[in-house]
Amino acid sequence: MIDFLLFAVAPYVAITLLFSVSLWRFFFTRYKFSSLSSEFLESRELFWGSVPWHYGILILFLGHLIGFLFPAHVLLWNSVPVRMLILEVTALTFGALCMVGLVLLIKRRLTHSRIQVVTSWMDVVVLAVLLIQVVTGIGTAIFYRWGSNWYVAVMVPYLRSLFMFAPKVDFIKDMPLMVKMHVFGAISIFGILPFTRLVHFLVPPVSYLWRSYQVVIWNWDRKKIRIPTR
Amino acid sequence: MKRLIILSLILGVTHQAFAFEAPAYFEKSCGSCHTVGRGDDVGPDLKGVTERRTREWLHQFIQSSQSVIQSGDPVANELFAKFKNKKMPDQDLAVEEIDAILDLIKNGGISQTAGDSRSATTSTPEDVTKGEDFFLGRISFKNGGAPCVSCHSVSEYGPLGGGVLGPNLTQAYSKYEDKGLGRAIKKPAFRVMKEIYSGKELTDDEVFAVKSFLYKADQQGSQNIDFEKKFIFLGGVGVVVM
Numbered sequence: 086m087i088d089f090l091l092f093a094v095a096p097y098v099a100i101t102l103l104f105s106v107s108l109w110r111f112f113f114t115r116y117k118f119s120s121l122s123s124e125f126l127e128s129r130e131l132f133w134g135s136v137p138w139h140y141g142i143l144i145l146f147l148g149h150l151i152g153f154l155f156p157a158h159v160l161l162w163n164s165v166p167v168r169m170l171i172l173e174v175t176a177l178t179f180g181a182l183c184m185v186g187l188v189l190l191i192k193r194r195l196t197h198s199r200i201q202v203v204t205s206w207m208d209v210v211v212l213a214v215l216l217i218q219v220v221t222g223i224g225t226a227i228f229y230r231w232g233s234n235w236y237v238a239v240m241v242p243y244l245r246s247l248f249m250f251a252p253k254v255d256f257i258k259d260m261p262l263m264v265k266m267h268v269f270g271a272i273s274i275f276g277i278l279p280f281t282r283l284v285h286f287l288v289p290p291v292s293y294l295w296r297s298y299q300v301v302i303w304n305w306d307r308k309k310i311r312i313p314t315r
Numbered sequence: 316m317k318r319l320i321i322l323s324l325i326l327g328v329t330h331q332a333f334a335f336e337a338p339a340y341f342e343k344s345c346g347s348c349h350t351v352g353r354g355d356d357v358g359p360d361l362k363g364v365t366e367r368r369t370r371e372w373l374h375q376f377i378q379s380s381q382s383v384i385q386s387g388d389p390v391a392n393e394l395f396a397k398f399k400n401k402k403m404p405d406q407d408l409a410v411e412e413i414d415a416i417l418d419l420i421k422n423g424g425i426s427q428t429a430g431d432s433r434s435a436t437t438s439t440p441e442d443v444t445k446g447e448d449f450f451l452g453r454i455s456f457k458n459g460g461a462p463c464v465s466c467h468s469v470s471e472y473g474p475l476g477g478g479v480l481g482p483n484l485t486q487a488y489s490k491y492e493d494k495g496l497g498r499a500i501k502k503p504a505f506r507v508m509k510e511i512y513s514g515k516e517l518t519d520d521e522v523f524a525v526k527s528f529l530y531k532a533d534q535q536g537s538q539n540i541d542f543e544k545k546f547i548f549l550g551g552v553g554v555v556v557m
Contacts, residue, residue, distance in 0.1 A: 122446055137557075160452065160455070160462070163462075164452045164462070165453070169452075175553065177546065177549070177550035178550055178553025178556075180550070181550050182557055227543055227546060227547060227550075228479070229474075230478055230546065234452070234461060234462065234466075234478065235461070235466050235478060235480050238465050239480075239511060240462030240506060242510065242511070253510060255506050255507070255510050258402075258407065259505075259506045261480075307556050
């Protein structure tokens with residue numbers, strides 16, 4: 086019954102929250118669709134945390150998406166053992182990159198008093214959920230190899246069953262706890278997304294890729310502003 | 316309105332969960348290990364089981380055989396030992412669904428085909444190689460099923476070993492024996508595997524090839540190699556390179 090609630094009911098609750106709250110926010114508080122940048126308050130550690138985190142998570146998200154959309158092609162790619170190994174090691178590398186970035190971001194948020202001032206409880210929730218997600222993801226990759234193969238064999242049919250409104254929980258029931266946590270973590274991210282700074286997913290600055298360069302000129306000593314002398 | 320949507324979604328998925336047909340369930344979940352009147356297989360012949368055991372006992376055993384075994388039940392332990400400690404997968408069924416299956420068994424079960432009668436002991440080296448190719452995914456299964464290596468290991472085969480989501484199959488042939496292993500591959504009763512190969516059943520030739528490969532692996536014995544450390548090392552190298 087608990088599996089049914091977590092993996093057959095919760096996904097729909099999460100998606101309903103995602104769409105309804107996001108639309109409500111879009112129509113009534115659209116100018117708060119933001120990642121609430123704290124770059125002005127601290128930028129050095131942000132760089133070393135944010136860059137690896139975002140490169141890592143974007144590649145991993147893309148990998149999960151490709152597996153979902155083209156499962157047969159992933160199996161075909163993995164049919165040559167060396168290619169599967171390359172895919173797995175690449176995924177593990179980006180997973181580790183995510184972990185490094187996330188740990189630095191957590192450290193930054195917890196140790197800088199200026200950042201703490203602008204930190205909400207939902208920020209803590211977001212970081213905790215993401216940390217669980219990354220730890221269980223890396224753990225699954227290492228201890229339940231080869232994830233790229235069984236993801237398309239087990240998880241993709243489960244995810245597709247959700248889209249068909251006929252969830253096949255049997256795919257999940259006998260999965261190890263770590264895998265279940267990773268799946269439920271993903272579901273909960275969709276659910277909490279519109280209540281947090283993660284809402285910036287929905288307004289990615291894609292146009293930055295092709296817009297013209299912008300020249301930014303600072304008329305003051307940035308370093309002095311960043312690290313005020315007491 | 317939002318509550319109505321959520322409620323209708325829950326009712327929709329619940330309705331799916333309760334669409335139960337005993338013959339189809341028996342064929343998919345019970346028939347790969349049991350017969351009704353055709354002798355013992357991976358598990359015991361179920362003919363007359365509703366007379367031999369009480370309904371209460373059968374309900375408990377079907378829902379969680381390991382719980383009954385661990386409770387010290389002498390009959391359950393005797394059966395467990397007799398069938399080489401093979402664990403029967405738990406069946407997540409409601410009381411009335413189990414009753415429907417027991418009624419079906421009482422009335423003679425369903426007609427089951429005998430399946431491919433070739434034994435892996437008669438396999439050629441080509442059959443074994445072909446089985447290895449199927450196992451590792453070098454050759455795709457005709458109906459699109461995932462290669463075994465995704466979840467299983469056999470000895471030292473595969474890049475840094477096979478998958479570990481499912482059990483190591485090096486000694487699967489000894490455990491399930493020829494006929495039982497063939498059935499387990501053809502119509503797997505294990506919950507996840509059953510779903511994975513639903514509609515993607517292996518052909519008789521594919522089953523025979525994989526069975527032949529497992530027979531050979533069983534004869535050669537197992538090797539324990541620590542693959543996790545190598546994999547973590549490669550991931551660490553990747554991070555440094557990045």
